[in-house]
Amino acid sequence: SKIIVATGNEGKMVEIRNILKDLDIELLSLKDANIDVDVEENGKTFEENAIIKAEAICKLTGEIVMADDSGLEVDYLNGEPGIYSARYMGRDTSYTVKNNHIIDLLKDVEGDDRSCRFVCAIALAFPDGKTIVKRGTMEGLVAYEEKGEHGFGYDPIVYLPEMGKTSGELLPDVKDSMSHRGNALRMIRDELEKLV
Numbered sequence: 686s687k688i689i690v691a692t693g694n695e696g697k698m699v700e701i702r703n704i705l706k707d708l709d710i711e712l713l714s715l716k717d718a719n720i721d722v723d724v725e726e727n728g729k730t731f732e733e734n735a736i737i738k739a740e741a742i743c744k745l746t747g748e749i750v751m752a753d754d755s756g757l758e759v760d761y762l763n764g765e766p767g768i769y770s771a772r773y774m775g776r777d778t779s780y781t782v783k784n785n786h787i788i789d790l791l792k793d794v795e796g797d798d799r800s801c802r803f804v805c806a807i808a809l810a811f812p813d814g815k816t817i818v819k820r821g822t823m824e825g826l827v828a829y830e831e832k833g834e835h836g837f838g839y840d841p842i843v844y845l846p847e848m849g850k851t852s853g854e855l856l857p858d859v860k861d862s863m864s865h866r867g868n869a870l871r872m873i874r875d876e877l878e879k880l881v
């Protein structure tokens with residue numbers, strides 16, 4: 686069977702494909718499916734936004750649709766950028782600028798007070814009206830400088846103490862085995878296996 690993944694974020698798409706590669710399901714990005722719509726994400730939580738995106742594209746296409754809403758929560762910044770992670774400092778601002786801005790905001794903060802986490806809500810919307818949503822997280826500390834060339838977005842500033850590395854330094858398979866996105870997708874695996 687096939688599923689449309691309602692994302693325009695190439696980094697997410699690469700990871701979702703890799704995490705689900707052993708399932709016999711065809712995953713089509715919005716680009717693959719020639720869908721060019723911008724869904725307004727006006728929810729207040731990751732879950733709400735994932736559901737909004739999945740249900741909008743499901744209604745439009747009549748296909749089973751998966752959506753990913755994710756971001757970085759920094760505890761010292763009261764959870765910012767959170768659901769605004771993509772829009773933080775403006776959508777067109779580079780991640781080098783965003784990452785260094787966060788590092789700068791935490792310049793007087795040490796140790797566990799630098800705690801942060803990646804959050805990912807994955808929603809799966811079915812044409813019969815049923816929708817499921819699951820949340821995965823990955824805990825870390827805001828790094829003192831950007832490090833690592835893998836991944837995307839905020840990966841270079843999320844230091845994972847148990848790995849002794851940033852998320853951006855992890856090889857893709859290693860990140861996927863422990864990431865917020867991997868954890869959320871593993872929670873909906875049963876539903877996906879039913880579709881094969």
Ligand code: ITT
Nearest residue numbers: 692693694753754755756757770771837838839840
């Ligand atoms: P779609 O809505 O089209 O899926 P988007 O990039 O706008 O794409 P979000 O609103 O969910 O998606 O924003 C998520 C942002 O959080 C993303 O742009 C990254 O900056 C950040 N993010 C999420 N997961 C990440 C990860 O695994 N590594 C690094 N940054 C991540």
